[in-house]
Amino acid sequence: MKPSDLVSFIPMGDVSDSGHWMTKRTKPLKSVRQGFTPFANGDVLFAKITPCMENGKGAHVVGLANGVGFGSTEFHVLRPKPEADARFIFHHTQHRALRSAAEAAMTGSAGQKRVPTEFFHKRKVYAPDKEEQSRIADILDTLDTQIQKTEALIAKLAKIKEGLLHDLLTRGIDQNGQLRPGPDQAPDFYKTSAIGLIPKEWHLGTISDYVHPKEGIKPGPFGSSITKSIYRRSGYKIYGQEQVIRADHTFGDYYIDQTKYSELADFSVQPFDLLISLVGTIGKVLIIPETHEKGVINPRLMRLRPNKHVCDPEFLGQLLTSSFFTRKLIALAGGGTMPVINKRIIQDVTLPLIPISEQIQIRSRLLCLLGRLESEEALLAKSRAQKSGLMDDLLTGKVRVTPLLKDVV
Structure with a gap:
């Protein structure tokens, strides 16, 4: 060469x-x-x-x-x-x-x-003859291809979701249940605001306008209030970043007893509360469902309690995880390589105030797409588990590929 x-x-x-x-x-x-x-x-x-x-x-x-x-x-x-x-x-x-x-x-x-x-x-x-090696590789390649296609579809759906969320949070849904035409198509539907053009029916505000007037924004307790010395194997759950980042309220096994729970009652969670991470991986949000373990938030979280008269909790969760919101949050965060947010920063982010009836329609639109996304993610997890199991069987000789292929035929 x-x-x-x-x-x-x-x-x-x-x-x-x-x-x-x-x-x-x-x-x-x-x-x-x-x-x-x-x-x-x-x-x-x-x-x-x-x-x-x-x-x-x-x-x-x-x-x-x-x-x-x-x-x-x-x-x-x-x-x-x-x-x-x-x-x-x-x-x-x-x-x-x-x-x-x-x-x-x-x-x-x-x-x-x-x-x-x-x-x-x-x-x-394990090393059988070349023909059997090739057949084993073909089976695992087939699963690999399925996994790659599912991963690509999930990535595509995630982009579609972000695009749809952007449209819904800037254009909203009209009285006919349709996405409003854009400002270039219908300029009379919009007005100028500090965050750009928004529908005339909307106003501007902050998180404070969406949450309970007294209990709406609650940062976690001081670090000295929750330490490993008070952990128990059962009792009342301590909700931390692990649950929020995983979007799984059931994860984790840190608990406190009744006495400590009573002391930290101001930091307890209830159905439809939103928990948001404050340090490092900021901007992640978890919605507490109706069926949950009683517990309190740790110092790395903030609890947002929606005002049900003006806010749909599922909509607020989508709003807080949108790039529209998280970009602003990150820009305001301090801490250098370890970004940190607090109550003041949360309240400084300007948001569109959308009528609750329209919030519910926006949430319904998103749930259809999220259902498809969750279905594909479940399929991906199943395919990965199937591949892992087959690798354990085929690459060790526990299951011989020749009779396996005959059964398929």
Whole structure:
């Protein structure tokens, strides 16, 4: 090859945690042939350094420019022998059992631990004949394709949701239950405001206008009020960022007793309260359902209690998680690399005040799309679990693929 010929270039960031080569970039051979790891079409890349290895980074590389590639020095390169199927090897490198064993074999200091080359010489794996390897790889590839398609659909639906939410929060729904035409189509429907054009029926305000006049905004108690020393195995739940970030009120097992709960009664939660994270991962929101464990918020949360006369809680939750709101929140937050918000910052964000009847219509529109999104996310979780189970069976020889395929036929 000439020094000016293009070859594929794959830094660590160009492979995904699910083992896919994402960004296809090229560089002249002369710029990468020193200081990078070389590989060829059909090779399998395996991240050697923590935490990339534990996260599953790697790829089976095909379609390399001029059949050649260079990449991160933190890749191990596995080249299949003639009697081995490359995809079968790739799936072995993605198997959680191999990754766990590789983690245990790492050497080096914390933060710089790596999987040594000797690991692959010593690691024993199930290796049937090439035909059966190929059939195993085909089955797992089929599931991989389904998973990738579902992931792509979820990403598309998420973008559609964000676009729809933006339209609903800037244009709203008219008396006929239809999305209002935009200002360029119907300028008479809108008026100028501090946040841009808004429907004439709307006003401007803040979170305070949506929540209970007395109990509406409640930051968590001081840190000294809730410490590990008061944790119990049962009792009244402590709601923290873990529940909010996961959007799961059932997660976690930190509790306090009756006495402490009574002391912290001002910080208790009730149905339809909204909990918002204040530190680090800010702007995440959790709505407390009717069926929930009694408990209190910890110091990293703020409780918002909607005023049911002027606010639909589900609508307010969507408003607070919209990019419209979170962008403003992040801009006002302090703390540098660890952004922090407080009651004043929450109250400083200007919001459109939308009639409750219109809020309910907006929420209904969004719920249809959210239902589709949740359905696809459930399908994705099911497919990943199915693939994991099949890998445990097929890559260890617990289930032989030949009779399995005969049953399908």
